[in-house]
Every structure is written in structure tokens, then in C-alpha cells.
Amino acid sequence: MALRDRLRRLVQKPGSVDLAPFRAIVDEAGAREERVRELDEASLTAAAAALRAGDGPVEADDLAELCAVGREAARRALGERPFDVQLVGTLALLSGHVAEMATGEGKTLAGALAAAGYALRGRRVHVMSVNDYLARRDAEWMGPLYRSLGVSVAWVGQASTPGQRREAYRADVTYAPVSEIGFDLLRDRLVTDPADLVLTEPSVALVDEADSVLVDEAMVPLVLAGASELDAADPRYADLVRRLRPGLHYATDEEARNVQLTPAGTREVERALGVDLYAAEHLAVLTAVNVALHAEVLLHRDVDYIVRDGAVKLVSESRGRVALLQRWPDGLQAAVEAKEELEASPSGEILDSITVQELVGRYPVRCGMTGTAMAVAGQLTEFYSLRIAVVPPNRPCVRDDEPDRLYATSADKEVAIVEAISEAHASGRPVLVGTGDVAESERLARRLTRAGLDPVVLNAKNDAEEAAIIADAGGYGAVTVSTQMAGRGTDIRLGGSPPSAAPGTAPASTDGSDHDRVAAAGGLLVVGTGRYHSSRLDDQLRGRAGRQGDPGGSVFFTSLQDDLVTRYAPDEDVRASSGADGRVDDKGAHWIVGHAQRIAEGVDLEIHRNTWRYNHLVGLQRRELLAEREDVLRGDRADRMLAAERPERHAELTGTAGAPAVAEAARQIVLYELDRCWAEHLAILADLREGIHLRSLGRGLDPLVEFHNEAVPAGKRLLPEAKRRSVAAFEALTASEDGIDLDAADLKRPSATWTYLVHDNPFGSLDERAFRGLVSMFKRRR
Structure with a gap:
């Protein structure tokens, strides 16, 4: 390894992937660029098609050709020539890693090239986004690139019909919100005819905003519910x-x-x-x-x-x-x-559910991209076996990140925030303010209005206006007050965006004079009104400024009365003096804020691990039941089983209605009883998980062990019970020459079903509350 490469590797972030092999491939792609540029459209598509031929390990030569062909296709189809660092990100994704790329560095294009690379090797790719808008925007925006490479692309949204979904999932690359893919999986698990299946076999999951999906929402259960007679709250x-x-x-x-x-x-x-x-x-x-x-x-x-x-x-x-x-x-x-x-x-009975973590875990190949991955590198490795490739920006970041400004009280902090925003606004500098919640954003906006400013508020109440608000957030003198929603999927340009920029198209450049005027004022200033419970969210907010080498700055205002401090470091002894404006400069006081954040992150990790331990067992039981269901759905397992259990009855029904009718009736009966038993099992486990804490707490036992002691035997009774019920239902069937009367078998499925994500245990079950007792333990660690 050359001395230059050794030095580069030395300064890379610990635990990250070595980028040297990727850089070498990109250099080789650069050497081929002139030759590839001379190809006509048909030859370019043919060059991409030639990459489909192999089915063995992908050689470096093939990857270099893919990068060269992909770069030229992007230049022609999108008017954008990928930078070398974007191709490094593409190669990281093709190697099954998470690519950490800063805001504005072209993750969408890098992801599209990687998805095309997987597709050209014969693998179907699901690009998982966080919402409908991004799924459709990116699929349509990157569509010309895919077509140039001979790769089919489609997208799925909430309003997509079953037929549209089925067709979309058969494309080489499908963009869809992670929740919609999960809901389609849950619905597929209840079909009674193979022709009704929507999803294809899982192959490659390419996750956008990977840290948000794989960590923040990992344990969010996606639920399929059926109508039942449950009373509303009194x-x-x-x-x-x-x-x-x-x-x-x-x-x-x-x-x-x-x-x-x-x-x-x-x-x-x-x-x-x-x-x-x-x-x-x-x-x-x-x-x-x-x-x-x-x-x-x-x-x-x-x-x-x-x-x-x-x-x-x-x-x-x-x-x-x-x-x-x-x-x-x-x-x-x-x-x-x-x-x-x-x-x-x-409200209704839960028919099935799956966590986001379990959903993504189904894919043999997983990769992703985000602007903030290293902070959760441990979790991505522990739960998904993913490593991080930290891709440097095309232009060095020159953003000025100031040290936190700490105040004794929340009141002092709010006064200082308004003063800092007013000062920046007076110079024409645009300001983006990140707040903790909707109420705080509206309260701060009222204070700024009283101070003579005209802030624009962006929060969950007007999220439909997000694109328009963010487009102008970098304009001269703009003041935008937002919740954390401005930290994802947005790109703030200095000077604002021109009117010609349309959703789903490659963003146009802004007017140079507006850009230069804002840059001269210092660029976008990001103001945080307090530290979030995760340093990752802080970094996301900071990342709104300083995109692609632009000037910018960030500063966080904190106080010793912030929720983060009072909840996670309530007993710390703070004896720091403050100035007339309430500002605290004591290093020990500043340490407490960071300490509280580290405790919050540690507690969240332990809760994630513990919740995963519960869901892991449920996932194993589900896997066993689904294997049985798959054999019944696609084969004659039900017919053979019931014929073996009740041969005389089977022969009698066959003689009356015919073998095909009896086989179909047997399949419908067994599928129904499997689904019925699983729904009842989920209800039992939900009650067990909540109740087990009270019993184990009183006897000083481990709730997880107690849960397993009862859940494991209950799981082993699932298939025998479904079989017993199936045999009883088969015995009660009535038949005629017209066929089997299934309506009389009482196989009543829910009259309506719907899907949702459940905010599970928002206050924490007792075991999770116990983990919050780790606060005192973490607090003693310095």
C-alpha cells in the first residue's frame, strides 16, 4: 500500500470500510470514459446489457465498466455527470455496505447506479424510502437513467391498486416506502390463492435514510388488522x-x-x-x-x-x-x-404484524445510504451485519460549527436565541431554526414575530408545504422555524430555488447573484434550540448548512433546564455561575449536557436490544408457521393430510363432489385455521408480554426468561391445534354434485382489513422502564 493510501486509511473514521479498492475501480472507470462517451445510444445500452452475462462473482473489471457506462448514461439522460465520490458511494452499496454521504452529495444518483448494477446482475432491487413522495420522485427522476441502461423501474405508493403493485414489484427496480412493502408482505401472508400474491421473492434491499429506517424505526410494528366487535373507549x-x-x-x-x-x-x-x-x-x-x-x-x-x-x-x-x-x-x-x-x-383484531427490522432482515442482500451512519455503526453491525463506508464530499465542508451556548434557564436560552436570529437576519443571512416539537416551533415563531421578524413555520401541521418552504429557506434574509422534519430528504440552496425547479426533476442551479449575496452574508445559519436525544439528529440538522462546499454555520443553544438534562442527568450537581445574560461557560456544566445525551443513547440502545429479544422468538415461530402455510398454499399438503387423518370421510366427499373440489376445500380449511390460530397466538403473546412483568417483578425473576418459558410451549401447540381444528371442520363439511358447501363450514374471515404502524409501548413496558434505571449507572461513568 502506498504511503499516501496508508495515511488516508489512518485518518478514516474507526470501524469504517477502506475506500482504497473503490477508488482504484473509479480511477479505471475514468480511464474508460473517453471510449464510452463515443458510443451511440444503442451501443451504450448494449454495453450495459453485456454486464448481465455473468452469474459468478463480480470482477473489478466489470465494476469499472459499470461505473463508466453508468456515468455516461447519467450524463446523457439526466444532464448530470457523477463525481468520483458518487461512484465510490455506488461501489460501497454494491459491496453491501451503508454509504455515508453528506447532504447535497448526490445520494439519489449513487443509489440509482447501484440499483441498476444489482439489476444488471439479475437481482430484483427494492429501494426503500421513508414516504410516498420520495419513492415516486426518485423513480421518475431516475427513470431516464434506468431506461438508458436497459433496466425497468416502477414505484409503489399508498394509493396503488393490487394490480399496480403486482406489476411494479416485477420490475427490475422498485421504489416504495418501507411501510408499503411491509403491508404488502402482511397481506400476502393471508392470501388463499397463489395468483393473489403481490410481492416477489426478496433479493436486494437498498435503504434510503438507512439510519432512520434501520435504527429509529427498527422496532416499529407494521400491523394488519381485521374488523372485530371491540368497544370504543367510554x-x-x-x-x-x-x-x-x-x-x-x-x-x-x-x-x-x-x-x-x-x-x-x-x-x-x-x-x-x-x-x-x-x-x-x-x-x-x-x-x-x-x-x-x-x-x-x-x-x-x-x-x-x-x-x-x-x-x-x-x-x-x-x-x-x-x-x-x-x-x-x-x-x-x-x-x-x-x-x-x-x-x-x-379498531380490530391484529391478524399479523412484522417489525421493520424483521422485514429488512428477510433480504439476502442489504445496503443503504444516509448522511449520518457512523453514530449508529455499532447497531447497524449488530442487528444487520452492515458496515459503514464514509464517502468524503466532492468539495470540502467549510461550515463553521460553533461550540454550544449553554444557559442556566430555559427563559435565558430563549431570549438569547431570538437575539442571535435577529442579528443574523439583520445582515441578510438566512436562518434555519430546529426545534424539538410542534409546540416549541409555534411558541418560538410567536416570539420572533413580536421581535419584528416574519418567520415561516414548518412542522407536522403543514408538512404538505414542506417542499415549497424548504425551497426558499436559503433565500436572502429568510427565517425558517422547523421541527426535525427539515432534517430529512431536503436540500437547502443558498439564494433559494428558482421557480423553474419542478418536483421530480434534476434541481436547477439558482441565480448566481442571489447565491453570491447569501454566501457573502455567511451562508445558511442553522440554530438548534436544544440537543436532541441522539447526536445523530443534531448532525442531521447541522447538515442542512454547508452543502457542496457552500459557506454556512451552526450553533446549538442548550440550558440546564432542558428535558434532556432533567430526564437523563437529574441528579448531577451543577454549581456553575452564569453571567448577566444567564450564559454558563463552566466546562463541567457543558459536560453534563453531553453526558445526558450519551445516557439517552445508551438507554435507547438497551431498549432496542431488549425489544429485539422478544420479537426474535415471535419471528421464529412465525417462520415455522409460514413454511407450513406455503406448502398448503402452493401444493396438495392439506388434501394429503386430511385424507390421511380421515380417509373414509375424504373418500366419501370425493365420491360426491370430485377430487378437485375436495382438494380446494381442504386447502381453504387448513389456511383458515392456520391464520386463525396465528391471530389468537399473537393476542396471547401480547397479553403475556405485558402481564409477565408484574409477575416476574414480584418474584424477582427475569421477565424475558419468564416470557420464553410460556411463549415457547404456546408456539409448539400452534400447528397441532390448527391441524385439530382443520380435521373437525373437514368432518363437518357437506357436499353435493355441485361441489363443497364452504359457506356452511363457518370459515368467516374479517369483513374488512386495514393496515397501520403501531407506536408500541409509548411509555415503555416495565422491562423498558427498568432499563431507564440504567440512567443512574451511566451517570456514574465519566
């Missing part, structure tokens, strides 16, 4: 808990995100309802009161959710956007709707 419980007084009737543990009735509160509830609240026969009443209390006290409007169009919409903590299709478990969802005096949304 509004009288919401009215009752609304009258209770904090401190007197209930006590809140902020660290554990828990609330419970005091003795006085119990007496008040019993007086109002006229029941003995803790009597065994009133367990349902006690549960309803507790859920209503949680909804009233621990879930806050414009923080955890907003109300839009007469419905409760959850807000994603990591993105600041409305969490589309997401809801809490039925009881809590109904309680919040009762609290807001809204009509109850449909």
Missing part, C-alpha cells in the same frame, strides 16, 4: 381523569414516563364510578381508568400528536413529521380520541 373515563388534580390524585414519574393514582385519587375514582376499583371483577374498569389517565397526563397535543381533520395524528419523534398510518395500541388510541372528544377510529 368518554366518561376521559371526563373523570380530566378532573383529577396532579399531586393530589395522581403522581407522575417523569423518568419512567409513568403515572399512577394516589390513595386519594383511588378514592375519588371509586366515588365517581361507584365501584371497588381493585376488585377482581372490576379489572376492566381499572385498566380503562389507567389508560385514560396515561392519555390525559403523558401524551401532549402538539408534542406527541396533533389533531387534523377531526383525527389524532401521531408525530414521529425522530423526524418531526406526521407519522402516516401510525397509531397507538387500540385502547390508548381510543383513550386519546376520547380525550380530544373525537369520533373513535376503527
